[in-house]
Amino acid sequence: MSTATALEVRVLIGGQWQAARNAGSFSAVDPQTRAARPARFPISRWEDCDEALEAAVAAFTELRRMPVARLANFLDDFATRIEGSAEVLVETAHRESGLPIRPRLADVELPRTCNQLRLAAAACRSGDWALATIDTAANIRSCFEALGPVCVFGPNNFPFAFNSVAGGDFAAAIAAGNPVIGKANSSHPETTQRFAELAFDAIQANGLPVATVQLLYRTSHEDGERLVSDPRIGATGYTGSRQAGLKLKAAADRAGKPIYLELSSVNPVVILPGAVAERSDAIVDQYVTSVLMGAGQFCTNPGLVLLIDDPAGRDFVARVAERFGSAPIGTLLSPAVERSLVAGIQTLQQAGALRCAGDATPLPDRCAVPNTLLTTTGRQFLCNPHAFQTEAFGNAALVVMATDHRELIACLEALEGNLTGCVYSANDGRDDADYGPVASALAQRVGRLLNDKMPTGVAVSPAMNHGGPYPATGHPGFTAVGIPASLRRFAKLTCFDNVREPRLPALLRDRNPTGHTWRSIDGRWTIETIGSKS
């Protein structure tokens, strides 16, 4: 087992906690004190990546021969071990991220993480995710299958639920049958190390190949690009900054390697005049709660509001500004988040946005910036839509006041791809004529369209889409949340044409492999066995 003393934290490669071939080291920072954390983590050289890739290929070969139930058992067991170590995980993540222990880490994110692992285990067992499709007349059968080693780069803002060795991408990649090479987020390496320790214990307890889960803490940018484009890699999942993500994307694209990215999103919220008139209080309340929750550090944080510029709209903004001024100031995840938030606010101001609450001056004693509300007009927005869509990741937001419905639609049509878009409209129908064009413009540009609801809750539902058009993600057809669909990112479609029945994967043989796996047989979804008539 690793210990967290200076310069001694070990990487997990090929089933060994071993000293990194390192090119330097780093510490995380406690954002509540701005003090460096004691442990020093290695920046791996390419040799570490290369050895991890080699071990992952061997693990993948073994995994392909094992029954899927073993991976499912591992995921369940891992979830139980996480619950058993909840206290230390929560404490570590709290120190590294500044996120509150309760309710956030202990009562929300940790249970969510375990739930995701268990849902992934269930998906792995059932096989429904693979969309098995059988043409009995032609004897052609196809399904999604594991792709090969998956590299997961986790984000800073969910130390548990999107952790590179415990979160959503991890669970999906494993459940689809792939080994994972995790790249820890530099803001919570110790949390990630602890997850990897639990995962590795669960791997050994369940008889999986030792390199099913591996962990590196950091590499150079060049080695990161080399990793995602290596011939031995199956695919990559990345959640993080647009700048770093686009470099990885370019490298993976050049090599023809799938890469699924979640990059940035301002998550527009349109509040139609009827809704403002009807229930301004309730919407102000919902909005402020959503936009300042977790200091605004959610992928689906509603950072852009669009209103009609009338007295009720201006009153709405004044009340939100007042609430911004009086609300507690959350702690940001890291000095890097703070720097990027300050830069984002400055970019918006340079474009002409006016400040009506807060400013971009960090607090001295912890990573934090006052809650900041900016406004601009529809006309200004349309003059420079790119700058006004700068993501100020954190507790800041921009309100666009449009002269009329026509200008509002023009603003929506100038939007880049986003994860979510919300429309609030009156319950009594007075906004209904305006709703259609607004929703139509928005739906084309977002992965998830909401009515009368803020976007920060991302339910782990099979119907969820946590995705959207570029630059929110790299491809508009995939979701990072929502099992079983999220598994299909880490899979290839394989067709078996005239393959002898006993040689087929279990999912495609005549007999339904579980008795309850959904398969599309001759155009009809069924859980039947081929040849049986029920």
Place this chain on the structure above:
Amino acid sequence: MSTATALEVRVLIGGQWQAARNAGSFSAVDPQTRAARPARFPISRWEDCDEALEAAVAAFTELRRMPVARLANFLDDFATRIEGSAEVLVETAHRESGLPIRPRLADVELPRTCNQLRLAAAACRSGDWALATIDTAANIRSCFEALGPVCVFGPNNFPFAFNSVAGGDFAAAIAAGNPVIGKANSSHPETTQRFAELAFDAIQANGLPVATVQLLYRTSHEDGERLVSDPRIGATGYTGSRQAGLKLKAAADRAGKPIYLELSSVNPVVILPGAVAERSDAIVDQYVTSVLMGAGQFCTNPGLVLLIDDPAGRDFVARVAERFGSAPIGTLLSPAVERSLVAGIQTLQQAGALRCAGDATPLPDRCAVPNTLLTTTGRQFLCNPHAFQTEAFGNAALVVMATDHRELIACLEALEGNLTGCVYSANDGRDDADYGPVASALAQRVGRLLNDKMPTGVAVSPAMNHGGPYPATGHPGFTAVGIPASLRRFAKLTCFDNVREPRLPALLRDRNPTGHTWRSIDGRWTIETIGSKS
């Protein structure tokens, strides 16, 4: 209507057959005589692309408001019109491609094309393709939806079935709800023009937006790259050469625009010793028929054979070589295909492959090269696997003779991504121990694994996968053939969260929109209406 006199062929933009803003012109060549065809087609300048994009955006806005049945009716009507003009289409394509009128064009490819259009119409009506997924408890609903204008670049080798305004990508893009901008293949512009005329007639007869189908004949490479990366484009489908395809891919990737490519594939066929011993005659016959069919100009042409180097294997090769020498020499599609085939054969020879039938000398009177069979050893292949995987598109093939099973597996592990891979094994079980590792290595590297069957037949089955890992295509999770899966390439996933029921797309409302659309409701595939218990 356009007429095909010199310099006068018109492009179809925004519902008008109009003179191109051209930057030069070109003629197709009759490969049966090497003579230029009379009609001259324009090379469009960017202004044509820009106007087509603008019109496509307007058409898309209209299409989104129309019932899907209108698109389905269009596809059916178009198929009927194609059948009504079969004679002239077949004659034109024969002159432009050299492909035989019967059976190929009239009896196989034209019926297949109409069948694809009708299957796409049925998929469009049913909505099954959209994988509607509903979580009733959370009121979250999602499905695939149209993405926006799709650009289709058709290949040279299927003037009908993959034609940019009538083929598989076209049918899939339209059925998913998108307008299409077709870029004709330069080897059969007149065939494509005739299809566009029929499509436009069908558009008018069915009340679709006039720019639902548009046609350009050629652009500069720079404008092609600009087209696929334009903000107004939803996605691109491309089938053609690897070189041109990778340039378009790089441009689209940089802009975050989905592009589906079918690039190149040598389609390895492994014939295990037991199969050679058991039924050499039959396999020689199947192989020669498949590899020389259509002068070898199929995406799934089995251009690479892997055998064990024993007396029976050498005898197999000698018999294939003899058949290559005595078989008729097919006409190639164009001078460009001939040049590329000659270059491909030369590359293989330079790598050390030995010629045992044919050579790379074109015939004088028509586009044709003698049927060419090359051989190499497993050891040589492994020294330079990249060169030995050069696609010699046309009537040429390479046989790799491996010393033993171990070397055979090593060769398979050195393969790049391919569309197909075949394994022939003995019926009596004597190859069964060897089959597993061979099939396992192959399945990871191909989109379709076949047993005891050549790959050139690509059935239009829902279970088909005409796709595969890079560089066969750009992403291993999508298929270009097989309805309804092929439609999902040209779609985005959209989630509706708490959206009021009457505002939902028909597919996601409580009532099943057709009475028989498959939807996944609370984890169960059903054709029920929500709230009904049957």
